[in-house]
Amino acid sequence: NAGVTQTPKFQVLKTGQSMTLQCAQDMNHEYMSWYRQDPGMGLRLIHYSVGAGITDQGEVPNGYNVSRSTTEDFPLRLLSAAPSQTSVYFCASSYRGGRGLGTDTQYFGPGTRLTVL
């Protein structure tokens, strides 16, 4: 069981370039999400998905696109990179909680450290 995997681990882009951060999970989790982590800002939700074909925006979605064609994969696309997108990006997956409550434990990937020059 690999859990949640992310590639690449590090990436340097120039302003205006586009790229895709990959995320995959092998736990058959319904929910997947993307966060960015910046010093002093905690984790901020970019986009999330509650199942294949279903995505929604989080707190900071501008400049990012997502799609979810399979349960396992949830790539994050940067359309035109900007220095403000320099950050550490985490993908996470989780399953629905019991008793109609929210989501249970989040499983995080190791992160992608992105620098935009």
Add this chain to the structure above:
Amino acid sequence: AQSVTQLDSQVPVFEEAPVELRCNYSSSVSVYLFWYVQYPNQGLQLLLKYLSGSTLVKGINGFEAEFNKSQTSFHLRKPSVHISDTAEYFCAVSSGGSYIPTFGRGTSLIVHP
């Protein structure tokens, strides 16, 4: 709506001393509560969680937390910390109808020798 407040951004402590990291939440419905730990240059991992039952929850590495519904708190404690506990700690809440938990801004625990 749900929200989480971690009252301390940084907590310095000496090795073998006790520590408490504070977390308050707001939600109008029943909740799940979590503490995650992030070691330097790593992703987050679950430390402990409260889903139901006993309000005192024990986690990995000797940590425990107590769910206090009347005070809407879920403070994390350890009776004796080690240098290796130096990390960022995040409190999170998930309530009915929410697909994604809400995270606090994190507390940096710094353990000095």
